[in-house]
Amino acid sequence: MRYRRFSDCSISEKLLDTFFILTISAGYLLAMVLIFTVVAPLDGKSGLSVKDIEIKYYGNRSGTRLEEVMKGPMRVYHSLPEHEEIVRWIYAGATEQQYIEKVKPIIDEKCVKCHNPGSGLAIPDLTEYQKIKLLAEADIGISISALARVSHIHLFGIGLLFYLLGRIFILAEMPVWLKRSIVAVPFVSIALDIGSWWLTKYIPVFAYTVMAGGALMGISFAVQALTSLYQMWFYKPKGTEM
Ligand code: HEC
Structure with a gap:
């Protein structure tokens, strides 16, 4: 059986996908601005550090x-x-x-x-x-109710975004093992990031895994978005393998 690829998409579908990707990318950049203006100054120094994350979740006891x-x-x-x-x-x-x-x-x-x-x-x-x-x-850091609020918003919001982005991305051509990994990574990183918020609330060293989860999420977002945009508009498929 042959699966759909970008080469099977109409221009309308590609436009829809492109505008969606551009819009959520802008949202992602604004989320970064928020992190750098709200979280990064917490330790009194500019720049995002593990200390900032520790203060946000564990507090500054x-x-x-x-x-x-x-x-x-x-x-x-x-x-x-x-x-x-x-x-x-x-x-x-x-x-x-x-x-x-x-x-x-x-x-x-x-x-x-x-x-x-x-x-x-x-x-x-x-x-x-x-x-x-x-x-x-x-x-003593973020309250449980605030943590539950930001966690559920992020799980619903980011889960939905990565699902939709992933549905676009799977139309790209590449070795299956690679595609399967790239589709899974965002969800692993969400679990790592948000799970670590809760752990950091009690054990500050998990600020490192918050950082790692967030970085992994950003990288997987960029890889899926850029690969999709590139293949959608510029890539000429060689064959119909996969
Ligand atoms: C020109 C207006 C202004 C002055 C003067 C000012 N603040 Fe603020 N303050 C703000 C604004 C706006 C915020 C919210 C934005 C922010 O956190 O940067 C804030 C936030 C705060 C917060 C809450 C931060 C948080 O995240 O919980 C505290 C506490 C605070 N200020 C203390 C002070 C103290 C103490 C002084 C006097 C030495 C002071 N502020 C002088 C405008 C001001």
């Missing part, structure tokens, strides 16, 4: 969210002595007494113009001690 953020994205809004004052307060137990004396004046002057309940921004309200205190507690 030796530090606090407030400290991390003040070292990272919010560092431009206050001076070094102010930073040290707040960090000292955090490690002295973050009491209300000391808060009123030492920390509130800094927060009121430097942070509250943005971080107030009327700002309309989805950022923490820093006008009340109780709310700041929560940020001054050790960061």
Whole structure:
């Protein structure tokens, strides 16, 4: 039996496939932008590292969210002595007494113009001690509900995308063993990536397998998308083997 190949596709089908691949590629690039703007700064340094992933899932158990953020994205809004004052307060137990004396004046002057309940921004309200205190507690990483939410969205979303991309890709010509492997890799990488999110929540060393799973997913996406686009428009089949 002879299976369908790109050479059997109408121009309409190739156009449909091409626009689909281009659209999800744009989506993939934006997912990368999101990772580099949201996850990469977590350790206070630019660039995506295993440490960033560890902080996202496992948390930063030796530090606090407030400290991390003040070292990272919010560092431009206050001076070094102010930073040290707040960090000292955090490690002295973050009491209300000391808060009123030492920390509130800094927060009121430097942070509250943005971080107030009327700002309309989805950022923490820093006008009340109780709310700041929560940020001054050790960061234990992503919550189970948030993890379940992002996991199921990714499993449904990426599962569907790789299924559709895979259906296009199997029209390409190449040795069967290679094609079978390339079709399977994305699903293995999804399992590796998302499974490792859960493991990292409890055991930080799995941040490495999160990284490996994500990289493998990106590579398999690129291979399937580029091979499909190339063979669809530029490849002349030699025979009808496979
Ligand atoms: C010019 C406005 C502005 C000022 C001033 C400002 N922030 Fe922010 N802050 C933001 C915005 C916007 C975000 C959300 C985007 C982000 O995380 O970069 C944010 C996020 C945060 C978060 C939450 C981050 C998270 O991911 O949980 C904390 C905590 C925070 N800021 C603390 C501070 C502190 C402390 C100061 C004062 C030293 C400060 N901010 C000054 C605008 C501001």
